[in-house]
Amino acid sequence: MIGLANFLLKELADCKAHGIDVVLSPASTIKYGGLDCTGWFDETSLQVAIGRPAPEWLSTFVHESCHKDQFLEKAEAWDTKVGDHDTCDILDMWLERVVELAPDQLAVVIDKVQRVELDCERRSVAKIIGNALPIDVDIYAKKANAYVWFYRALPLTRRWIVAPYNNPKLLATMPTHFDNDYRTLPGGFLEIINEGVG
Numbered sequence: 506m507i508g509l510a511n512f513l514l515k516e517l518a519d520c521k522a523h524g525i526d527v528v529l530s531p532a533s534t535i536k537y538g539g540l541d542c543t544g545w546f547d548e549t550s551l552q553v554a555i556g557r558p559a560p561e562w563l564s565t566f567v568h569e570s571c572h573k574d575q576f577l578e579k580a581e582a583w584d585t586k587v588g589d590h591d592t593c594d595i596l597d598m599w600l601e602r603v604v605e606l607a608p609d610q611l612a613v614v615i616d617k618v619q620r621v622e623l624d625c626e627r628r629s630v631a632k633i634i635g636n637a638l639p640i641d642v643d644i645y646a647k648k649a650n651a652y653v654w655f656y657r658a659l660p661l662t663r664r665w666i667v668a669p670y671n672n673p674k675l676l677a678t679m680p681t682h683f684d685n686d687y688r689t690l691p692g693g694f695l696e697i698i699n700e701g702v703g
Contacts, residue, residue, distance in 0.1 A: 509636075509639060519573070520573065523577060524549070525551055525573060526549060527552075531555060532554050532556045533557050535554045537597070540600070543557070544565040546569045548576050552569075553565050560640055563638065563639070567632055567638065567640070568626070572621075582621045582623075583621060587613060592613075593621075599611065599663075600659070608660070611660050618656055619656045619687055623683065626649035630642055630645060630683075647680070648676065648679075649670070650679040651675050657690050662695075662698070662699070666698055672697060674697050675697045678691060
């Protein structure tokens with residue numbers, strides 16, 4: 506636990522040094538816009554719902570801290586703008602049916618969002634390993650792959666499924682590496698996430 510405590514203190518100190526607010530909510534989910542999620546980062550705030558088992562909220566914290574790193578490093582993947590608008594915000598507005606997008610516009614948005622998330626997931630695995638955090642790396646990578654690929658399902662479903670990466674049947678089909686073609690959904694992916702959804 507000493508490694509974990511040091512990791513958390515280091516991340517919290519980094520946020521403080523850069524004027525980034527940290528909110529650790531006792532709830533199991535938090536709102537980002539109108540959508541429920543387990544955590545988010547937006548250049549001024551890092552928020553994580555910690556009302557879940559420690560490996561789950563810690564995984565989310567690691568992920569959001571890697572978005573913080575992307576921002577602070579001005580990583581190429583962090584550039585998710587289309588004009589003056591952030592593609593993550595555009596995607597959320599499209600999901601909430603506030604805006605409509607032509608298929609080619611939606612494709613640009615999905616590409617940019619998927620790129621930032623894939624870069625973040627690679628960073629997250631490196632951070633988990635580098636800090637010897639109590640997170641199973643293979644399981645994390647499977648969940649990360651489900652999450653990154655899920656963005657490719659959104660144009661077909663137009664609905665966000667909370668935690669598609671916690672679907673055991675879906676995870677059984679996911680690889681433990683990031684050397685994948687994320688432009689197309691793996692066979693059976695859409696069918697699995699649509700099971701039981703009315």
